Amino acid sequence: MLRATHFPPIASPTLLVLRKCFIPILSVSSFPSYPLHNLSSFSAFHSFVSRSRPSLPSLSLTQFSPMLGHPHLRLSASFNSESRYGDNREILVQHLLLKEDDQKLLLELQQRIAGGEDLSDLAVEYSICPSKQEGGMLGWVRKGQMVPEFEEAAFHAPLNKVVKCKTNFGWHLLQVLSEREESLLKDIQPEEFHAKMQDPSFIEEAQLIDVREPEEVYACVI
Template structure:
């Protein structure tokens, strides 16, 4: 059975270990307090590629450190072992937990398979035996979509029967993984400032959508747009864990920053939190001021 303790508000840092490049590097104007909140998984090699958008505001913090928030908890999961697969994929996201053992530790892998088949819980065994940092959260990796994980793990996960434990091998060793739940894939799109302006002219827009500005207070003081809730990125530790209680994941969500870089990272993170339709305002408030409304101040 999947215990409540294995579904924390924030999933483990090890999720970044299996992702290829969910998000690009995050640029902040100053060192954020994220360093005290989050920890890095030691598996840097899981990321064969990352994006590094040019920006005058460079910080050492990488947004891959943001921890994906779990979806709705499953009250009970019955695990059974299977080495086979079923049809899978499509436009869906899956909630995955796993454990990892070294490549040369096949005896342990087979023993763990037998114990799971005998009724023991994968998450309990992950806590004791897994060498992945996700062991601290019972092996929980969070919601994932195709293109986010190393190919071998992705193929096994997206073809796994729901709630069955399957095995796969990657460059990091042997995995036993379990798909706990699945849902339709969320939408993330760029929206141009002029398109967003048209929407803002609709009096019903602010009632039907939710707007998030992730800039810092000193930036907002220089230029702002009506209707936006300010969630400073450097204060992520205070608002991140409560995002699904303060905002409705089912409503259209628009995210803005100065140039559209930080907001894109937050938009991608919101996908992992279960937000269904997210729009990043391309070019940020600067592009809006330059191309749509010159009355909005620009700043550097």
């Protein structure tokens, strides 16, 4: 995946996503490429997401002066592996967290979910995790990022089925909404990025999507 943060405007189409196996994927985001929830605002959850990330191949970073008050440019690349799912997958997870001694409430919520209520709505009302503000959404996660008990339950859960697990933080009701192939990131020089964009055969094989946030488009226009 080629990932640029706050990239300056270039010829249309600007800031792209190329979705093809073994072809770099270009995307732009105003967020770090580590799409988890903001548990850091809740000190007890610092260890919920593992601080150790897999070692990734990388080249040197090239930084540019801030543009319109934005942080420096960081351009990255990733390449998909051959396996579509299996061990090389990421899952999109939402959850609801209760205290360990709230077993009565846990059973009540399980019954309400079985009766058709939505986990995200219940998370907003009952979860003690900061992710409740986003309906319990944790984002895309891969193996090694969550505590072992949560990871075991999440990566073995059927899609869209709500399952429970217990960790040091309490009881979780979690739901896997989607899954996708994991991407490995490495840094790439902007010069190489521009060279690829001049290659007609590279562009022809790419599906081009503008993935900028609305505020980024506005910033580029002004």
